[in-house]
Amino acid sequence: MKTTKLLPAGLALALALVFVASATPAEAARKFPWKPIRVIVALGAGGSHDMNSRAVASVANDYFGQPMIVQLMPGGGGKIGMTALKRAKPDGHTIMLASASHLTIGPHVRNMGFDPLKDFVPIFMINKADYMMVSPASKPWKNFKEFAAAARKNPGKVSYGSSGVYGTGHLMILKIMADTGIKLNHVPFKGGGPAFRAMLGGHVDSAGALPATGGTLGRYRRGQLNILGVCSEKRVKLFPKVPTMKENGVDFLLASKRFYIGPKGIPQDRVDFLVEGFKKLLKNKSYLRLISKMGEVPTPLYGEALKKDIADEYERFGKIFASIGVKKK
Amino acid sequence: MIEQILEGISIALTFEALGMVAVGVFAGITVGAIPGLTGVMATAILVPFSFFMAPTLGIPFLLGVHKGALFGGSIPAILVNTPGTPPAAATCLDGYPLAQKGEAKSAIQMSLYSSTLGDTFSDIALIVAAIPLAAMALKFGPADFFGLLVMGLTVISSVTGASVSKGILSALIGLMFGLVGLDAISGAERFTFGLPTLEGGIGLVPLLIGLFAVSEVLIQAEKKISQLAEKPPTSHLRGGRSLKLEEFTASGRTIFRSSIIGTIVGAIPGTGSSIATFIGYGAAKRASKKPEEFGKGSYEGVAAAEAANSAVAGADLIPTLTLGIPGGGTAAILMGAFIAQGLRPGPSLFEENATTMYAIFTLLLIGNPIMLVQGWLLTGIFAWVVTIRQSLLLPCIIMFCVVGGYIFQNNLGDVELSLIAGVFGYLLRKMNYPLAPLVIAYIITPMAERSFKQALLLSQGDYSVFFTRPISLFFILLAALILFMSIWKRPWATPGGE
Numbered sequence: 001m002k003t004t005k006l007l008p009a010g011l012a013l014a015l016a017l018v019f020v021a022s023a024t025p026a027e028a029a030r031k032f033p034w035k036p037i038r039v040i041v042a043l044g045a046g047g048s049h050d051m052n053s054r055a056v057a058s059v060a061n062d063y064f065g066q067p068m069i070v071q072l073m074p075g076g077g078g079k080i081g082m083t084a085l086k087r088a089k090p091d092g093h094t095i096m097l098a099s100a101s102h103l104t105i106g107p108h109v110r111n112m113g114f115d116p117l118k119d120f121v122p123i124f125m126i127n128k129a130d131y132m133m134v135s136p137a138s139k140p141w142k143n144f145k146e147f148a149a150a151a152r153k154n155p156g157k158v159s160y161g162s163s164g165v166y167g168t169g170h171l172m173i174l175k176i177m178a179d180t181g182i183k184l185n186h187v188p189f190k191g192g193g194p195a196f197r198a199m200l201g202g203h204v205d206s207a208g209a210l211p212a213t214g215g216t217l218g219r220y221r222r223g224q225l226n227i228l229g230v231c232s233e234k235r236v237k238l239f240p241k242v243p244t245m246k247e248n249g250v251d252f253l254l255a256s257k258r259f260y261i262g263p264k265g266i267p268q269d270r271v272d273f274l275v276e277g278f279k280k281l282l283k284n285k286s287y288l289r290l291i292s293k294m295g296e297v298p299t300p301l302y303g304e305a306l307k308k309d310i311a312d313e314y315e316r317f318g319k320i321f322a323s324i325g326v327k328k329k
Numbered sequence: 330m331i332e333q334i335l336e337g338i339s340i341a342l343t344f345e346a347l348g349m350v351a352v353g354v355f356a357g358i359t360v361g362a363i364p365g366l367t368g369v370m371a372t373a374i375l376v377p378f379s380f381f382m383a384p385t386l387g388i389p390f391l392l393g394v395h396k397g398a399l400f401g402g403s404i405p406a407i408l409v410n411t412p413g414t415p416p417a418a419a420t421c422l423d424g425y426p427l428a429q430k431g432e433a434k435s436a437i438q439m440s441l442y443s444s445t446l447g448d449t450f451s452d453i454a455l456i457v458a459a460i461p462l463a464a465m466a467l468k469f470g471p472a473d474f475f476g477l478l479v480m481g482l483t484v485i486s487s488v489t490g491a492s493v494s495k496g497i498l499s500a501l502i503g504l505m506f507g508l509v510g511l512d513a514i515s516g517a518e519r520f521t522f523g524l525p526t527l528e529g530g531i532g533l534v535p536l537l538i539g540l541f542a543v544s545e546v547l548i549q550a551e552k553k554i555s556q557l558a559e560k561p562p563t564s565h566l567r568g569g570r571s572l573k574l575e576e577f578t579a580s581g582r583t584i585f586r587s588s589i590i591g592t593i594v595g596a597i598p599g600t601g602s603s604i605a606t607f608i609g610y611g612a613a614k615r616a617s618k619k620p621e622e623f624g625k626g627s628y629e630g631v632a633a634a635e636a637a638n639s640a641v642a643g644a645d646l647i648p649t650l651t652l653g654i655p656g657g658g659t660a661a662i663l664m665g666a667f668i669a670q671g672l673r674p675g676p677s678l679f680e681e682n683a684t685t686m687y688a689i690f691t692l693l694l695i696g697n698p699i700m701l702v703q704g705w706l707l708t709g710i711f712a713w714v715v716t717i718r719q720s721l722l723l724p725c726i727i728m729f730c731v732v733g734g735y736i737f738q739n740n741l742g743d744v745e746l747s748l749i750a751g752v753f754g755y756l757l758r759k760m761n762y763p764l765a766p767l768v769i770a771y772i773i774t775p776m777a778e779r780s781f782k783q784a785l786l787l788s789q790g791d792y793s794v795f796f797t798r799p800i801s802l803f804f805i806l807l808a809a810l811i812l813f814m815s816i817w818k819r820p821w822a823t824p825g826g827e
Binding site: 036044050051054069070071072077079080083084113156157159165185186187188189190193194197198200201203204215 | 380381466467468469470471511514515525528529668669671673675676677680681740779783786787789
């Protein structure tokens, strides 16, 4: 009977299509990269990592001969994206714009399912932005001193919105409370974007932010918010009147560093190829214009120096957690 | 601002972008025309593919699918009395009798014109409302979000499906699914059973692929192979006459009314096009000069149903893009696509991505004439699609489900998840539980939980915060009213739901 044969025929067709899709010609014969480079970002849309990865992707084709495709994999406190990277084929076509929250902070407080120093290879640090503390203009305080005084008067009532539990923003508030003795009300959000929005609307009294978050710089200039302090060694050129957190009495340096990592096992020549590409990309004028608008500073770092930077950071955060008594769960 | 609008339009008016919309609309009409394949399902399967396109290509492509499916569903409704998608159910009432009279072609044209007009109306409403509403979103604190989400949950569980209790039960199942993963505030793992796939919660795309697509294949698989291999009865498309101008103009008021109804229903979080269709159809019947013709082959009836269900398309995106609360099932998937492309719903969306958003809006509008032209020229092809043998179609759908589930996060666990969700969705559908409340509750729950806890953190544990803030109080009272009304009287009850 003709009709009864159609179902198996359809199934066979479907199977054949799957096989066609999965078959790839011999890889060795081709020059790296022979397909788009997938860049995993383990954070949500509109955040600073998302914007940075897209800034690089916008010019990547000229330097790598293939486009970069950003894939956002937020959630699970970074576990989802980090696991995807760890499991990815180490052929250089899958890399990640890493986040300190996941790589160097997360493993101190919970089981992330990877070893931050052994499971990945550092590739290239491209730029960084200094972390800062912001407050809506509608609040009575204009600087950190007045903010701290208000918090002292109402212990536990002045609120601070962070990007999530044990993210960089949370670490900052823990350190502020430890160093100044004030007690703040920590309200975690899902990502820096929503926390920033709640701060703008005046729903939380302060928040951690980066120059790129929600147009912080523009809003600061228009007087919609106050920057209470910046977590850098020296004052920042873009807003010279803002004191550092160190001047505010909080010994805390924190920058959001934008660096690419890959799964361990990527052949060295491919890592070198990517490093060379990034080095040249950092001279692209339209890229530099893009990141300076976001308040980012180019900080090329690669090879052993980058490896050491990651290891140092990991150790430093571990010490901070130990000093304020936070233990791994 | 003008500059950004112009730049957006120039991005939109490229061959590539227009082509993607056209492909999306074509795919949407085709999928809509195939009975059993719905717009939600098609977008769920296609979303992962859009990740690999630029935002100004991938999003318009999906919007095209959404649009096309809403019109496409009317083709089999008219030709073979089977709604291609649930919202087209009301179209059967008058479309099929018209086809029996030999007027299938003109009925499809009526459906095409009213779908296009309804959709255009709703797109304009979105464009006009989105920017001011997004700015207003800043006024929403955690407690207010919670109130709005509670209202959304109430609407969805009490309005879809034949029974309030089944709707609420379905929403409760969705609520349980939404609790899986990391706790929103403390970061502790919940209900993950140690499975890595569940650590980040149940994935939206695999869940939807399972619930809507895999379950449909299972339902079809109940039939005998000989039945699946049968050609559906051929239609009366050939030789039909075209729609007369006076027939169209006579329905002008109806189309306008249905467009408004569809737009309002679409803008309410949680409601979908099925509800809009029946409200629009009922209102048209009450207002018509010839109500006795309704159900017996009234062009006005086709227009009322189709304008209303297509008018949901744009308005669905109003709460989705301004507050980050999806207007319905398809909007939930589209929101995922927006987020994956770096376009975060909320006040910053139009500040930071103005150009991209204007490009997307332009393409959303242009999609309507594109649909009109395709409907005009290709009705014959779409009518032929109605008759494709299920035995060829179903294996291909399963293949797309597996591929789509996998490339979502390159995780085989998601494929397993979508297959399990498929079996689960099949059981729910067999027992007549509506799926829409489950999906909406699943999406809303983590947001609601987070806002609830944030509000309590800010109020120092004082529960009265939900009743002292005017916005929050307004939504909670509205939710109570809707629940009360739905138990008391349900004029909008629809069979099946979206």
